[in-house]
Ligand SMILES: NCCC[C@H](NC(=O)CCC(=O)O)C(=O)O
């Protein structure tokens with residue numbers, strides 16, 4: 001593995017899941033692989049889980065990690081080719097990224113979308129410039145359109161809840177949920193991309209009209225606009241808000257009640273409920289679900305370490 005930017009970089013997903021679950025029971029089984037190596041974790045946006053789990057994963061492999069909160073503590077980056085930098089940006093990515101390539105062996109980057117310029121966001125303009133100019137392997141810590149470490153975690157979590165002799169595919173439902181802010185489509189896009197690539201689920205997506213995701217990621221899933229219908233017999237319900245892809249970055253008013261509660265879960269197959277976190281309680285997900293027996297959300301967040309460790313190991317084997 002050279003970079004880890006999407007499901008396309010994962011190789012065999014089952015193998016990666018297997019490696020991650022091995023680390024879950026044997027965290028220090030390869031604790032000298034990263035000796036003398038250093039990962040830089042650069043954040044242009046907030047994070048709790050991604051930052052901490054990736055640091056722990058690196059440490060478990062004997063690797064040093066340094067976090068750089070670039071948007072708060074660094075010079076403002078310029079990404080435009082040929083820019084006359086007489087405004088607020090102080091350092092061009094072409095100058096900054098090669099330095100990071102000198103300091104680190106692997107670079108992790110979190111960069112959210114603008115939610116204003118769809119073309120630029122969906123071209124992953126910022127992430128790809130880091131890749132182009134840093135010259136070392138790059139791990140996405142959530143980019144403009146995808147969140148691959150989260151999605152690998154989600155597949156690991158689902159896999160570990162399947163019966164050992166599982167013959168039938170579980171029904172995995174991704175449901176849109178309400179929110180007060182316009183959020184990226186990354187987590188939902190990425191979950192769709194990974195579940196499709198994994199191929200071991202009957203995959204359904206439910207969202208209100210106007211919230212259909214980019215078909216580039218969802219193609220292969222069944223899309224149902226009626227949440228009650230979509231919930232029937234689901235084994236896993238993945239809850240997430242996203243802003244509109246079609247009316248890019250906008251919140252479209254929705255009449256129906258899309259907030260999941262225990263009553264809505266009754267028609268499922270006693271479904272496990274998942275969410276990437278952070279979650280707005282009683283806006284995006286109800287207290288009764290978050291505090292109830294169907295939620296596997298804390299376990300899911302715990303699995304972030306093993307996903308990151310499996311990915312860093314694969315990259316370290318190539319540097
Ligand atoms: N990294 C996981 C999710 C990050 C981001 N959520 C947020 O920005 C929530 C912010 C808030 O609730 O104010 C998202 O949806 O892509």
Ligand SMILES: NC(=O)OP(=O)(O)O
Pocket residue numbers: 046047048049050051142150276277278
């Ligand atoms: N799920 C997730 O990526 O969490 P953070 O934004 O806290 O890293």
